[in-house]
Amino acid sequence: MAIHPAERRLVLWDIDHTLIETRGMGTQLYREAFETVTGRSIEHVVEPTGRTELAIFSETLERHGITSSTDLEKQYSAELVRQYETHGQQLRSHGRRLPGAAAALAAAAELPALVSTVLTGNLRGVAVVKLRSFGLDGHVDFEAGAYGDDDPERARLVPIAQERAGTRYGTTFTRSNTIIVGDTANDVRAAHAGGGTIVAVATGRDTEEQLRSAGAEVVLPDLTDTDRLMAVLTGRLGRRS
Structure with missing residues (x-):
């Protein structure tokens, strides 16, 4: 059955601790990429939860007294993607996809x-490797998404994805038909600031209560209740639960 563009809903899935866990493999590859492009080992670790890759890299540079530049960011981005492509098998054996994600x-x-x-x-290149490594890449349209190399501010990724998806699917995506699925209070804040609503899952560091306190419209313990999740995403179940 054909779907009228006005009926479409945009679902934006977070990856880490929402769909998969790398179980420390991501941190290891990040350290290797940083050392390769700067010649320095990471001595000062920054908080990565719910942030973009370039924001993390920029703060890590600052903590180590290294001046950031567009060229250095490009080198780092290319090296990090290379690390993931090289270590895809180790990522698959060391990490896991979270229950209910597939x-x-x-x-x-x-x-x-x-x-x-x-x-x-x-x-983007890392996102593709991560989902591909766990067999989760077949059901998402990567061309319609938004990534850490699009903008260092997570909230600004929401309108980027809305515009890309709108162009591809002939629909105007706004707060009323855009749902982010994520696991952190930062995801909640970014969703609201960026122009969407959120289904928060307590599969990461933040608890259900913390996610509710952050303002999540829906909070689930995980992704295992597929029927309930689909009811929320399609609007058949109210957004406050």
Whole structure:
């Protein structure tokens, strides 16, 4: 059945601690990429949760007294993607996809009204490797998403994804038909500031209560209740739960 553009909903999936866990592998590859492009080991670790890759890199440079530049960011981005492409097998064996993630993405892909893509602080190349490594890349439209190399501010990724998806699917995506699925209070704040609503899952560091306190419209313990999740994403279940 054909879907009228006005009926479409944009679903923006976060990756880390929402769909997968790298279990420390991401930190290891980040350290290797940083050392390769700067010649320095990381001595001062910054908080990465819910932030974009370039924001993390920029603060790490600052903590080490290194002046950031566009050229250095490009070198780092290319090296980090190379690290992930080289270590895809180790990532797969060391990390895991989170319970319910595969079923949730597959179920969303079966619903014609939903446009599934990603909104992540990861660089695009890293996002593709991560989802591909865990067999989760087949049900998202990477071309419609937004990534950490699009803008260092996570909230500004929301309108980027809305514009890209709108162009691809002939729909105007706004707060009323854009849902972010993420696991951190930063995801909640970015969703609201950027122009969307959020389904928060307590699969990362933040608890259900912390996610509610941050203002999440819906909070779930994880992604395992596929029917409930699809009801929320399609608007068949209210947004306050």
